[in-house]
Amino acid sequence: MSEMVERVARAICLASDWGKAHPEHVDKTWPAWEPEARAAIEAMREPTIKMASQGLKEWQCATDTGDLDTDAHDMELIWKAMIQAALGDG
Numbered sequence: 413m414s415e416m417v418e419r420v421a422r423a424i425c426l427a428s429d430w431g432k433a434h435p436e437h438v439d440k441t442w443p444a445w446e447p448e449a450r451a452a453i454e455a456m457r458e459p460t461i462k463m464a465s466q467g468l469k470e471w472q473c474a475t476d477t478g479d480l481d482t483d484a485h486d487m488e489l490i491w492k493a494m495i496q497a498a499l500g501d502g
Contacts, residue, residue: 413446416453417446417449417450417453418442418449420449420452420453421442421443421445421446421448421449422438422442422445423449424445424448424449424452425438425441425442425444425445426438428445456498459494459498460497460498462497462498463494463495463497463498464494465497466493466494466496466497467490467491467493467494467497469493470489470490470493470494471486471490474486474489474490
């Protein structure tokens with residue numbers, strides 16, 4: 413299982429009514445939310461236009477300043493901008 417699937421499963425578990433009532437048990441029970449985590453990540457496979465637009469803006473800012481090296485840090489900034497857009501925060 414990927415690290416991201418585990419992260420999302422833990423987040424879903426903690427956000428559930430059960431997880432809120434029993435946060436001390438999340439380390440043992442998060443695997444039960446793996447199917448929901450996989451479904452949530454799968455739903456994000458195709459970015460929305462807004463997500464793609466925000467990622468492009470981040471990429472353009474980096475290339476305009478000459479800061480884009482397409483290394484992991486640059487990709488992380490682009491990814492975060494796209495996720496902010498997906499959450500409606502960007």
